[in-house]
Amino acid sequence: MHYIEIRDVDFEYEKGKSVFQNLSLNIDKNETIALMGPNGSGKTTLGKLMAGILKPTKGQVNVFSRDTRGIPLHEIGLRIGYLFQNPEKQFFANTVYDELGFVMKIKGYDEEYIKEKVEEKLELFQLKGLVNHSPFLLSQGEKQRLAIAAVLMNEPEYLILDEPTTGLDKKRKDMLLNLLFMLKNQGIGMTIISHDRRFVERICSRFIYISRGEIQYDERA
Amino acid sequence: MTREHNLDPRTKLVIVLCLSTLGIAVNNLALLSAIALLSYVAASLFRANLKRTFRKIKSLIYMLLFIALVQSIFTRGEPLLSAGGFAILTVNGVERALQFILRMAIVIFSATIIGTSSSRSIIQGLVQWKLPYDIAFMAALGIRFLPMLREEIRDSLVAIQLRGIDIKNIPIKERISLYSYLFNPLLVGTLLKAERLSIAMEMRGFRAYDKRTSYLVLKFTKLDYLIMFFSIAITAVFLIISYM
Numbered sequence: 001m002h003y004i005e006i007r008d009v010d011f012e013y014e015k016g017k018s019v020f021q022n023l024s025l026n027i028d029k030n031e032t033i034a035l036m037g038p039n040g041s042g043k044t045t046l047g048k049l050m051a052g053i054l055k056p057t058k059g060q061v062n063v064f065s066r067d068t069r070g071i072p073l074h075e076i077g078l079r080i081g082y083l084f085q086n087p088e089k090q091f092f093a094n095t096v097y098d099e100l101g102f103v104m105k106i107k108g109y110d111e112e113y114i115k116e117k118v119e120e121k122l123e124l125f126q127l128k129g130l131v132n133h134s135p136f137l138l139s140q141g142e143k144q145r146l147a148i149a150a151v152l153m154n155e156p157e158y159l160i161l162d163e164p165t166t167g168l169d170k171k172r173k174d175m176l177l178n179l180l181f182m183l184k185n186q187g188i189g190m191t192i193i194s195h196d197r198r199f200v201e202r203i204c205s206r207f208i209y210i211s212r213g214e215i216q217y218d219e220r221a
Numbered sequence: 222m223t224r225e226h227n228l229d230p231r232t233k234l235v236i237v238l239c240l241s242t243l244g245i246a247v248n249n250l251a252l253l254s255a256i257a258l259l260s261y262v263a264a265s266l267f268r269a270n271l272k273r274t275f276r277k278i279k280s281l282i283y284m285l286l287f288i289a290l291v292q293s294i295f296t297r298g299e300p301l302l303s304a305g306g307f308a309i310l311t312v313n314g315v316e317r318a319l320q321f322i323l324r325m326a327i328v329i330f331s332a333t334i335i336g337t338s339s340s341r342s343i344i345q346g347l348v349q350w351k352l353p354y355d356i357a358f359m360a361a362l363g364i365r366f367l368p369m370l371r372e373e374i375r376d377s378l379v380a381i382q383l384r385g386i387d388i389k390n391i392p393i394k395e396r397i398s399l400y401s402y403l404f405n406p407l408l409v410g411t412l413l414k415a416e417r418l419s420i421a422m423e424m425r426g427f428r429a430y431d432k433r434t435s436y437l438v439l440k441f442t443k444l445d446y447l448i449m450f451f452s453i454a455i456t457a458v459f460l461i462i463s464y465m
């Protein structure tokens with residue numbers, strides 16, 4: 001049993017224009033995977049299939065041994081954290097503080113408890129000075145950090161990060177890398193979608209390269 | 222009509238105005254059916270994508286049927302179908318419902334005709350009809366951005382569920398605050414996009430001045446005049462028949 005199993009999957013957004021044909025891939029939870037490939041090769045699509053956001057046209061994707069067709073998104077979200085290629089897509093609140101806390105608020109958690117959890121993340125992700133800022137107006141690096149922090153509020157066991165280094169300078173990349181190492185050491189598995197080879201080589205243990213919807217190579221370091 | 226796309230967008234606007242005027246003014250069922258048929262034929266002649274339109278408004282159609290049924294229940298008259306002395310369907314009601322559906326069909330069919338012109342030429346048509354340029358431009362821009370908005374709503378729904386919220390099963394009070402959170406990215410996204418767009422356009426020297434020289438100048442052809450004349454004439458005839 002693998003954590004994520006992709007079995008003979010076909011996928012197309014529009015009829016007749018297939019992105020994947022007969023794709024199979026197994027992913028274990030303890031691996032740190034780099035998913036690489038040129039623009040338009042299908043990295044984002046594969047990431048969304050793995051997270052159950054997209055369902056295969058043919059074949060099957062299983063996460064934690066269940067077909068993604070049968071798992072509601074909110075259940076997947078509690079176990080797999082997904083960082084969108086454009087982090088703005090996952091912001092909903094008017095302030096950084098509320099962005100981290102609003103889900104717990106909707107679920108009826110105690111204010112004190114929420115505050116404690118939010119402050120823990122603010123500290124960890126160096127967002128303390130920005131609590132009252134609008135998430136939509138942050139810099140790229142801050143948006144990236146806030147989006148990851150928000151995803152981690154659910155304490156997921158696995159992360160799928162779509163191009164997390166886009167728009168980050170060297171210093172911000174190092175900062176992100178440290179964070180990811182810390183999460184890795186806590187036992188959180190991850191797939192990092194990226195064309196930044198030098199970044200992923202520093203943290204990943206398995207390298208999958210896709211091109212035009214086909215796996216070109218799949219190597220373990 | 223072979224090259225219908227050569228028709229002036231203003232001619233199309235006239236046709237649409239005529240058809241929708243008729244749809245609203247005429248009450249007679251037989252006439253309404255004839256007008257609905259006419260709009261359908263006109264829309265197909267312009268090669269409007271009716272199939273796509275139908276797919277888009279599918280959910281609306283159910284609502285129409287429902288409203289029709291309600292209209293039918295609350296209109297008094299000779300009962301067609303009754304249960305325990307209570308009239309469920311009446312002749313009057315069914316007539317009202319049919320009128321309503323036919324009217325909506327006329328509006329929808331004729332609206333697809335406008336969609337066969339590019340937004341650029343529609344703006345030009347409105348401007349040459351003396352509508353202020355900025356208003357015409359905003360109208361066309363709005364139409365252009367609608368499909369993007371739909372995509373964004375879909376993305377937001379996926380993202381908020383991935384946060385661990387079961388949107389189908391939450392109590393009413395939380396549901397309302399959920400909607401306000403969903404509305405946020407749409408509003409901010411739209412504002413940011415509008416700002417970026419306006420900066421990009423001003424960088425290229427675009428301003429919504431009223432006095433402008435257009436590369437595209439629309440000119441009516443004989444065919445335009447002919448079609449406009451007949452549209453108005455037919456409309457008049459229908460109106461006279463229905464009010465005689």
Ligand SMILES: Nc1ncnc2c1ncn2[C@@H]1O[C@H](COP(=O)(O)OP(=O)(O)O)[C@@H](O)[C@H]1O
Nearest residue numbers: 013014019037038039040041042043044045046
């Ligand atoms: N929403 C969509 N609708 C239609 N086609 C899409 C959509 N998203 C991506 N595609 C197409 O699918 C292919 C793979 O895209 P994507 O997974 O985004 O690649 P990558 O992330 O590697 O750049 C591309 O050819 C792209 O044009």
Ligand SMILES: [Mg+2]
Nearest residue numbers: 043044045085
């Ligand atoms: Mg991508």
